[in-house]
Amino acid sequence: MRTRATITLVATLLATLAACDSSSDDKADTPSSSPTTAAETPTTTPTPADGVDLERVAETYADLYFGGDGQGAYAFLSKRCRAKADPAVYAATVDKAAKGYGPDHPATDVHATVSGDMGRVSYKVKGLPKFDQEGQPWTLEGGDWKYDAC
Template sequence: MDSRTTAIALTAAALLALTACSSSDDDAAPASDSGTPVAEPTVSVPAEHENDDLQAAIAVYTASYFSGDADTAYGMLSKRCQGTTTPADYKAVLAEAAADYGPDHQATDVHAKVSGTRAQVSYKVSGLPKFDQQGQPWALEGDAWRYDAC
C-alpha cells in the first residue's frame, strides 16, 4: 500500500472510530452547514466478520471514487473487476465523477450480508441518493475486501 492509500485508510478508520466513540447529551441529529440533518454512519456486519474492515474498505473506496483518486480506487477492485477495465479507462471514469459530483460524499448506513469471502453491501452515499447501493457485491481477497460490482 502506498503512502497516499495508507493516509486515506487511516483517515477513514479515524473518522469511523471518532463516530463510534463520540457521545452527546443532545439527541438531535447533527446538522450540515445548511442546517439539514446529516446521516450518521452505521454498520451492521455479522460478528464473525467484524474485524475484516469491510466498512473501512467501503469508506476508502467511496472517498477515492468521488475524489478522483484512481490509483487507490483501482487498487480496491477485485481481480475479476480489474480484468474488465484498464487503469487508464478507470481513471477517466473517476475524473468525470470527481468533476461532476466533488469529493465530499461518504458512505453511511452501511449494512452487509457476509457469506464466507463474499458480501452483499447496502449503503447510502451522502448527498447523492442516486448512488445509494443495495446488495453491492464485495469479495474478500487475501485479507482485504475488494469492490466486485463490475
C-alpha cells in the same frame, strides 16, 4: 488488516521465545536430531472476515472514488473486475465523477453482511441518492476485501 499483522508478529515473537528457552543451554554441544517443532514455524489461523472491516473498506472505496483518486479506487477492485477495467479508463471515469459531483460525498448508513469470502454492502451516498447502493458485491482476496460489482 492490522489485526492480522499483530497476530503474525505475536506468533513470531512467541516462536522466538520458545526457541530460546533456558534448558537449551545445557545441551548446546549436543546435536539435535528431533524434528522441527510447530513453535519454530509460526502459523496463524486466518481471522474470519467480518462485516465491520468490510464496511470500513467500502467507505474508503467511496471516498477515493468521489475524491477523484482513480488509482487508489482501482486498487480496491477484485481481480475479476481489474481484468475487465483498463486502469486509465477507470481513472478517467473516477476523475469525471469527482469533477461532476465534487468530493464531499461520503458513504453513510453503511451496513455489510458477510458469508465466507463474499460480502454485500448497502449504503447511501451523501447528497447523491442515485448512487446509493443496495447489496453491492465484495469478495475477499488474499485477506483483503475487494469491490466485485463489474
